Amino acid sequence: MTVIVNGRKVELFAGASVRDALRKYSPEELKRIEQGEKKVIDSWGNGLDLQGSLDEGSAIKIVS
């Protein structure tokens, strides 16, 4: 499936989590989120847990 991270398409296996998408997008950014320096939000600005499920076309964004 394809999800969008910070406006960039990321190809992932079906059933991938937010963590999987971020790991593929940037392991460094994932680490910053895990350490609490940054967070990840959905299209509406809601916070997301790293184990959350993603759908085809889901768009997420990393913010400080």
Next chain:
Amino acid sequence: MKIIRLIFFGLVLSFLPLLSAKEGKPRIVIFHTNDIHGMIDTFPRIAHLADQERKQSRDVFFLNAGDAFTGNPIVDQYSPPGQPIIDLFQAIGLTASTLGNHEFDYGQKVLAGYMAASRFPFLCANVDTAAGTIPAPLSHVTLTTKGGTRLIVAGLLQISGPGKIPDTHPDHVAGLKFREPFAVARSLARLKRRGDILVFLTHLGFDQDVRLAKAVPGIDLIVGGHSHTVVSEPRQWNGTLIVQTGAKGRFLGRIDLEIKGKRVTRKTGRLIDLEQIHEEKAEIKAMVSRFNDNPRLNRVLCTAPVALEGYDELGCLFGDAVRSELDLDVVFLNQGGIRVSRLPESIRLLDVYRLDPFANDVVEFRLAPREIRSLIRDSIERTGGIDLQVSGLSYRVRMTEKNRVEAIDLLDLIGQQWPEDQSLRVGLNSYIASSYRFDHADPGRSLQTRTSDCLIRFLEKHPDLSRYKGIRRIQINSRDNDASGDFRQGGTGGSGRAVAD
């Protein structure tokens, strides 16, 4: 006098919510959780808050939007698995829960037991159980307030992939048929004629909840789960308020519905950060303490004649466990995911979680030998050496003088080159699947099964681990040190051996 006045005003303030409810401004309070995933430590605080509200408001309901199970060994390894969650939900007075995809993880037999015995109903309107093991869940329940207002609460569960099943291992939903949730939702919307307030208790994910609200008019409220979305400031779409609490019991959701003439005049939602709540209900705290002190976590899974040590022995065992439990052709696991250097002769449950603490799922790909070689090549180039332990075949890597991969041979269990025209069902952990760069025409799919769970089940069935002593399935050679003669069926110097099953 001043003290008496303070006590008087204190008493008045404490009764204000009751007065406002009884003075013709009735309201309904709905607490909600979702995606608890076995995390039970905040239940005493949730119970305290729910009890406090029940003392003040006449109509308090408590809904759970699925995925209460899977994610905490305390709950997953309980006998029967999941029982602590059921007991705690009953103790805090849960009104209803929808089925989440992870409610099927322990198998239909376990779920069927809970559906039959729980004091709260499991809801799901889009499953047909005729050929399955679980009883048919209720599609909806009608909750009636003391003032006579009727809430219809209907459950919906996500489905995905070509099989159109929830995100759990396909074996767990064998015989069950799932209908497209939006089509079912459209027919459920007619239920509003029989009630006053229509609530969908969904396990679809926030994006889908927004689509649902836009597509199906007349829904007053969607209490959702699945995407682990922290909806701090709930909004309305098409007149539908959509809420969700994140995951793992960090937040408790609270919805206030103000009612006039059995219609909702105002609806608001908010999250209560349970880390900021310090009062706990003692009775529930005692239950949680009892569950956390689970002796099963120390239970011995198997007593092997030898201790296993090093990446080769542990990796081959771990790979065989995943391959065997999920009936895959080949499994690759990265050495970085093996966090202990030794498993003792008596392997306890906790040893497995120490070896594999990452809660990675297994992801299946259909790969051609060429694609498998690209995976191995990436693993070597990213780490500068052997990284992927393997089950189901062995491999031999030849390096150039400049330490680049020159050739990779894939060998079957009797040491023959794997035919190029035969693709394989390959299992990878989700870390490899999402971070390694390799060719794969098949996008892959999660098997919704944790690697650690495979190892636990395998060890319980295969206590004799002596065949893993000295095993090795990988050889890496440079031109200077061409040791092809040393490498036989994954062994070194004749000491190793491939394991057939």
